[in-house]
Amino acid sequence: MDPDPDRTRAFGEQLLGMLTGGMLTMLIGIGHRTGLFEAAARGPATSSELAERAGLHERYVREWLGAMVTGGIMEYDPADGRHTLPAAHAALLTGATSRNVGPTASSLRTLGSVLPQVERCFTEGGGVPIAEYAAVSAGGLGETWRHIYDEHLVDGFLGRVPGLHERLRAGVRVLDLGCGTGHAVNVMARAFPESTFDGLDIATDAIADAEAERAAMHLPNAAFAVADAAALAPERPYDVITAFDAIHDQAAPEVVLRRIHDALDPDGLFVMIDTNFATRLEDNLADPYAPLSFGISLLFCVPTSIATGGSGLGAMWGREQARRMLADAGFTDVQVFDTPRPQNCMYVCRAEQR
Template sequence: MEPDHPDPDRTRDFGEQLLGMLTGGMLSMLIGIGHRTGLFEAAARGPATSVELAERAGLHERYVREWLGAMVTGGIMEYDPADGRHRLPAAHAALLTGATSRNIGPVANSLRTLGTVLPQVERCFAEGGGVPIAEFAAVSVGGLGETWRHVYDEHLVDGFLGRVPGLHDRLRAGARVLDLGCGTGHAVNVMAREFPDSTFDGLDIATAAIDDAEAERAAMALPNAAFAVGDAAELAPDRPYDVITAFDAVHDQAAPEVVLRRIRDALAPGGVFVMIDTNFATRLEDNIANPYAPLSYGISLLFCVPTSIATGGSALGAVWGQELAREMLTDAGFTDVRVLDTPRPQNCMYVCRTEAS
């Protein structure tokens, strides 16, 4: 029981914690600006005054100067008052520049998208209901899945698929593969390029995403990839699949328990389902020490839950956790479920196999 009068030391400590949170929120917005305007890329070319950096990036100096003030006092960039130049350390540039999954810029863009739709989500607290995914797509900057595109380029073949025993050999020999909730299809296209003797289908409910997927497939000239618009809960292929994948997609389904059963039924004997999802526990108390938990709960609240509810879904959320995931996979009919680590600590990989005939 808390005393009537708060502990002043604890109040002061919490005030410092809140200041850190507010500062981090502001810096996240400014990191997004730096990413979108090319300021970080320009700064990575070498030390510069505000005038020099503005000229490099083709921007107005007065805005660049104030942005630099936040970058320096926020510990993101360094400043030498002797010559008035600002420097982006190489160790920091590694996480703020380049088309890599380590670049935090696309994440800042996603947070901006979530912030834009914040009033609609806030209304749901009082009125219920959800927010259609189209409202997020309409205001997204660079796409909500930009980071995952880089993850696929860097880790999909070896970091994810390569960790599943026997899967590379199976794909090289020729297998029938489905990626469920494929979005803009980059994972399918990467797999199709790497394993030309296998065929790959991508399925997603978003027509615009499938249009983008098909455009990329055509540009990459991949005859062994194909895409279709469809609801995963209605999956009923004419022929079974040898392999089905789902990348960070199952927890966003309107009826995930139905989707998992459909996946199980769509696999051939001896087939494998590879599900990459968030790496958390189901119980809140088991996530308290997880440094990725606050961000994931927040993204779940502002995106996963309202978009699911908008479709009449169960709002499973991003932090459904390994215990519940295992239970649902078992209920769907999988008797062989293994959980593997991935190159990303915030994700784990469920490998589920069906019995051979």
Template sequence: MAELDGQAVEVFARRLLDVFTGSGLTKLIGLGYRTGLFEAAARGPATSTALADRAGLDERYVREWLGAMVTGGFFKYEPTEGRYTFPAEHAALLTGSGARNAAPVSGLIESFGAVLPELERCFHSGGGVPYSAFRPQFTNDMDDVWRRIYDEHLLTGFLAAVPGLTEQLTAGARVLDLGCGTGHAVNLMAQAYPASRFVGYDIAADAIDAAEQERVAMGLPNARFGVLDVTQLPATPPFDVITVFDAIHDQVAPDVVLRRIHDALRPDGLFVMVDFKFSSHLERNLANPFAPLHYAISVMHCMTVSLAEGGAGLGTVWGEELARTMLAQAGFGSIEVIDAPRPQNCIYISRPVNDETPDK
């Protein structure tokens, strides 16, 4: 056996320690989020007793949690006073209802971990873990992550980035959102653009129920939702705009869905697909700080839910090159990719082949 480079071993041991530490802290982020500890700590410096009182929790558990928070670099500690401080710059990323609050991501990662035994079986024998194994928890966690992103970025970020779209929606358009989940994007759009009519489809009945409840609560006559497997999307009546947020790469038959989207658009229609901004080539993702987490999410969710049904298993990191190829194969004659308001996403702006396009 070749002699080991001791320094390289040391460096990698440090890296492994960081990874295991991150995994433990991810779970404690989830606990801090769900118990209200982060919100309570953001109200000002406190001893463990005061913080436990503030949050209505057991002091011993809070103190041990704080030990991890201090040594993990989340909180500061003053030993003479026994006081813990949650710096405002850190609280900005773990509290509040805005898109900057990353704490809900911990819930998604944790719930993916629940299927590891089934996933291990797939490593041996192929196949996948179906969507049903992730629900209903997935529906809630996905909503918790994306709701705040839509609130902050949908109208002024994602939609505003697409040339002419805001004007089109203001004037009045027929719009479809596929894989709409709990429908918050549709409801926000319907509220902002009363002259347009919106439809949201998802295969998950629990998500569509939540979407419909929110629609009623918001009093939106110009939106509706339905349970539909979008591989069955009819071509009529045609839509002016079709949107998809993070819901193509986990499809069983993404090629069929893209073709259906193409066929359900008017010839001058617009397809807006928000997805993750990666290359289809691993070697081009090496410097992308989002890559390891998204490959992991792909293994634990996006790829496996598709493979479970004998599907394509594109995965979260299917990437721009493959996406462009598949959009072209679905018939889109014009495909543009632009940056999104969040650095981990990009926006594909595609239009159907028009009558002048020779290969139609």
């Protein structure tokens, strides 16, 4: 049976849009890393003027501008040869804010750098160690979340948990699992000086960065340690444990959740921010964030988990499976809250009384 020509034509147009979007994503990353968007936000400019502002070579800037104009990102006035970044577009391409998509574009470049390793996993199995991502990321993997923590962590996330601000102001013991470079811990420690905050991660380099930032911010109530979350067994229970977009990346998430449950005070809280998707594929068909999240899961979450001997749970484990695993770990009281980011939700879990 011959294919429907109209459907083939429509799909061809869809593919062209995908390929164009992929190319523009790479060029947005260049604009972010080289400062071209920040320079363009200062006002209309010719390619020579923009190159001078940004301290770059004009010939490359000129070709980049061609893609920006034809891609609908910037505007061009042929009368004076000047290019303009509209203020409405600059709001999403400039500034140290979570709305700036530049860091995300740079993160996708990192994922693209490890494509050969991931492709090899399709045929040979195994995973890709996180160290291979760190070697090519130039710090880009965590930049978006740093802005999110600065803007939303204290009020947008923690502020939505009834009574949590009051407990943190009064002074409690808090642990952040999978803390990475520790920015969330340091933001919380600065906001709630009466509480103490521990950050734990398996990555030695990340913990070194976390400690350096803690020292620079002069935070005596924060501390960091290199450790495996699956071996968590504190001498004293914690009042609050947090995990930001980290549980689905663990090699043994079911073990980690049980360890978290057992490490909490009987009146303690586990606050888990994770991806906001359904477990069943068919329930994600209308979600505009699903394709990007599946791709990130494939290129990062699954291979890094498998590389440590894990099952490769992945970012798309979904709300239903998350609830089941939390219940299996002993959390009988679980509430799910929206967050400032539609692609994330927040599970607030109370331990079963022991």
